[in-house]
Amino acid sequence: MKKIKLHIIIVISFFGFYANAQSFDNEKVAAVNFITRMYNNSPFQGAKQLEADDKHYSIVAISLTKTNQDSEVSYYSKALSKAQAAAEQGFAEPTIKFEMLFMQDGKENNNITYVFLCETLSDFVIKTIKKKAFDGARIISAPANKYLVAVVTLDNAKYTSATMRDKAASMKAKQMTNTLVNGSVITSDIVIKTEENDKTATVSSTEIVKENAMGSINGLELLKAQEINPNYTTYIYYSKI
Numbered sequence: 001m002k003k004i005k006l007h008i009i010i011v012i013s014f015f016g017f018y019a020n021a022q023s024f025d026n027e028k029v030a031a032v033n034f035i036t037r038m039y040n041n042s043p044f045q046g047a048k049q050l051e052a053d054d055k056h057y058s059i060v061a062i063s064l065t066k067t068n069q070d071s072e073v074s075y076y077s078k079a080l081s082k083a084q085a086a087a088e089q090g091f092a093e094p095t096i097k098f099e100m101l102f103m104q105d106g107k108e109n110n111n112i113t114y115v116f117l118c119e120t121l122s123d124f125v126i127k128t129i130k131k132k133a134f135d136g137a138r139i140i141s142a143p144a145n146k147y148l149v150a151v152v153t154l155d156n157a158k159y160t161s162a163t164m165r166d167k168a169a170s171m172k173a174k175q176m177t178n179t180l181v182n183g184s185v186i187t188s189d190i191v192i193k194t195e196e197n198d199k200t201a202t203v204s205s206t207e208i209v210k211e212n213a214m215g216s217i218n219g220l221e222l223l224k225a226q227e228i229n230p231n232y233t234t235y236i237y238y239s240k241i
Contacts, residue, residue, distance in 0.1 A: 047090025
């Protein structure tokens with residue numbers, strides 16, 4: 001009798017999780033329908049980006065061979081672990097969210113396939129910025145890891161070249177992260193020099209950077225740079241902590 005009760009508890013727990021995973025809003029329902037249709041038309045394994053009008057979806061599909069020893073819960077845990085590894089390799093950036101969209105039980109080939117909708121770190125940050133713009137350093141806690149993220153938005157018109165703007169963004173990102181973690185302060189001044197000759201005037205810019213810090217942030221990487229708003233470039237930097 002005890003074994004029977006335990007088996008019932010496990011099945012109910014998994015069903016409860018699966019039902020919760022499928023409780024999507026209208027937007028998610030449309031996404032599930034689109035992804036299911038695309039996957040059925042062209043099945044794949046591993047990580048893949050699917051484009052749909054003005055949206056893109058980060059998808060991971062994992063197939064496992066069924067055995068008599070494994071339970072449904074065990075299959076899901078193994079699939080999720082493999083999906084996390086495939087996403088990290090396939091998307092070349094951290095993936096902070098996994099949501100199972102659907103499961104296919106291939107009775108003919110004895111396989112079970114799980115398809116996950118993922119959210120990359122850059123997609124998450126950009127979505128957050130579009131809801132409420134911000135500049136600064138934040139710590140983002142994902143199920144497996146924590147990430148230090150710095151967002152810098154610069155007015156393109158204030159910089160004489162993209163290279164100068166990139167350098168300024170990098171220094172500002174270091175300032176934000178060092179202030180958050182170490183309490184350091186980085187200041188910068190732009191000196192514009194004008195040299196005139198008989199016919200033309202030459203303008204050159206120099207940026208002077210001063211830092212007062214108790215420590216430093218190692219491994220801060222540029223994740224993405226793009227114009228989320230016209231004429232402004234938003235830089236996203238991150239570091240795993």
